[in-house]
Amino acid sequence: LLRRYQLLFYPKDGSVEMFDVKNQRTFLRRTKYDELHQEDLFIGNRVNVFSRQLDLIGYGDQYTGNKLGSKKERTLAMVKPDAVNKMGDILQMIYDANLILTKAKMTKLTCCPGPYLLSILSLLCHDSSSLSSSLPTALTGKILHSISAAGFEISALQMFNMDRANAEEFLEVYKGVVTEYPSMVAELCSGPCMALEIRGTDAPKTFREFCGPADPEIARHLRPSSLRALYGKTKVQNAVHCTDLPEDGVLEVDTYWRLIHPHI
Structure with a gap:
């Protein structure tokens, strides 16, 4: 069973909040969570929030995309x-x-x-x-x-x-x-x-x-x-x-x- 959430991260105090997109309601109220960091937030990554695994599939708004997306580019490395x-x-x-x-x-x-x-x-x-x-x-x-x-x-x-x-x-x-x-x-x-x-x-x-x-x-x-x-x-x-x-x-x-x- 897959569910879609909006994950809000507040870098000032390291707190998180989750919103259930399908049911249009708050799933997790804003709570401090020390295990998640701003550098973890890039598309394609999998993060863990209070034992719930989340696959990051997109940025929630243009501001977030501009703020985080511009800092994350992917490349391939090969060790011969x-x-x-x-x-x-x-x-x-x-x-x-x-x-x-x-x-x-x-x-x-x-x-x-x-x-x-x-x-x-x-x-x-x-x-x-x-x-x-x-x-x-x-x-x-x-x-x-x-x-x-x-x-x-x-x-x-x-x-x-x-x-x-x-x-x-x-x-x-x-x-x-x-x-x-x-x-x-x-x-x-x-x-x-x-x-x-x-x-x-x-x-x-x-x-x-x-x-x-x-x-x-x-x-x-x-x-x-x-x-x-x-x-x-x-x-x-x-x-x-x-x-x-x-x-x-x-x-x-x-x-x-x-x-x-x-x-x-």
Whole structure:
């Protein structure tokens, strides 16, 4: 079921308001919401407002279009095969230049021997044994750099948004097991994720060790050089998800593949 809303954002205090277009009534009264920022407001983006996912399909009036649209232009970047192992550094340079990565996919062109990192198109290979996902932020480039520097191969990559139903299905194993389950679901579908296929010797085990304990505070004490120790904030916002059990590696990769490409 799709509904159409007008989203009003007030940059002065960071508050939001939503209006139900079909029923011609206020859906959400003006409320302060710190998770939405002006730089998130561009056509084609998906934002999360109080756990409701919204696809931004147009500007509500000419003033908004002139104010925001003129500042957002799109372009295509391609990381060629010789630099794929440096993509973490390249993405970090993109973020440092105050550019926003909105789409990303690793693919192989039929006439070329190596993988390319593109912003659009083609399919992923998914025959590996471990899966990682991270939330694309200014830390994304650093996380990818750390993974490559640790000797792991990133054999597939795609950026996508997960809806609540799929997030609940993917994290179902934690339901009733950890008290943070509802927050984990909300976090996973709060914005774009970057799914990675990781290859390496005994990848599920070694990569899980490299991610570190789920709680970043514990990780900083036990494994200070792990991903969650370096980039995590809380048990919910702990930077990366990784395969827990060796036998779940292929299953999780296949699950993500199905969520990303439901019609294939």
